[in-house]
Amino acid sequence: MTSDNHSRHRELQQDARAWADFTGTSYTAALRQVKSPLAQGLLGDRVSARHLIATLDEHELIGARGGAPRLGENGTFSTIPWRFNGRSDLIELALITDMLRMFAPIPDSATPEVSSYSLKHTAEEFLSPHCSYVSNGRMIWAAAALGLPIVDLEGSELNVLIGVLEREHDYVRRMVERGRIRPKAHHHRPAGYAYLRTALARAAAGEWITAGWTRRAPAAVSAPFHDWLIRQAGRDDVIGDLADDYTAGVRDSDHRVARTPDEMLGIFYEVSHSPEAYDAVVSAIAEWMMTVPTAKPVRTPRIGESVQDHSGWGAGAGTVERYEYRCPCGDGAIVEEHDNIPGFRDRDVSILCAKCSAEWRFAGGRSLSGWGLEPVSVTR
C-alpha cells in the first residue's frame, strides 16, 4: 500500500467510525456507505461524514453551537429527530450534495431565493431511483455543509432559502418533475447537469469515476442585440411589448437567447406569433441598427441550392447556380443566382416575397454573395 493509499484508507476509517457513532450503527455498516461508489463525490470531493457532523454543530445559521439542535429531519427548529437507516443515510447526503453542486452559486451580492422545500422535491426527482426520499432537513444540512448561502424564510418555521440560481433550479425542476412543461431552450441548464446524470448512472453501476468534473467559468458570450432588447422592456410601445415577451421567454426557457437580429428572426421561425409581433421585430431590428451603426445586416438561413448544366448560348456549355434562403418573415425566399455560361455571366440576388420586398432592402457596399438585409425604415 502506498502512503497515499494508506492515508486515504485511514481517512475512510475515521469517517466510518464517526458516522457509526453519530448514527448509532455498526462500524462495518458505516464503512460500507463511506466506500460506496455513489458516495465518492461526483461533482467534487468526497463528502466527509465528519464535516457533515461538524456542520450541525458549527454552522452559523443551522448549527447548535453548543445549544439545542437547530435542525431536524423536517427542517429548522424541527423537533423530529434524524431518522438514520444505517444503510443509505450517508450515501443520500452525498448525493444531495452532488445535486446541489451542479448549480451555479448565486453572486455574493444576491439574496438566496430558492426554498429548501422546493429544492428537496427537485432533488427527489433528479436523484431517483438512487435516492427517492429527501427530507427538508437533509436538504438544508447538505446545503449548509457545502457552504451555500442560506437565510431564514420569513413566515416559515421549517424552511430556509438556499443560494443556488433560481433560473437553473426552475430549469431542472421542469426537466425532472412529472406533469411539468419541459423547457424548450437550454441556456439555463446548470453547468453540471448532463455530467451528473451520466456520472450517477455510472456510479450506481459500481464504477469509480477518476476524471473529475471541473466547473468552468462561464464563457463571456457577446449578445449585443439581446442586451439591447431586454433594456427596452417596459417601454410604452410595440418594441416595449416585444421586449417584455422576449425577456419572459428567455427567463422561462421558452426560447433561446437572440444574440443577433438573425437569431431573433430564427426564433420567430419556430414560435407561433401574431403578425403584429413580427412587425415589432422588424421595428426593433431597425431601431437597433440605427442605435448601433456597426451592426451587421441580416442574413437568413439557406434552404436550398442547385447547380444546373446549361447548354450555353453558342460559346460552350456552362452552369447555373441557384441558392435559396429564407426571407425574414419566413413565407418566401431570397434567391441568389450565378449564371456561369461562356459569353453570358450574370449574377443576381432578389427577394421573392411581397411582404419582405416592401419591408427590407439589401444593405449597400457588399458583394453579391455577401448580401445582407436591413429594414427599409433604417435611416443613417
Ligand SMILES: [Zn+2]
Ligand atoms: Zn417574407
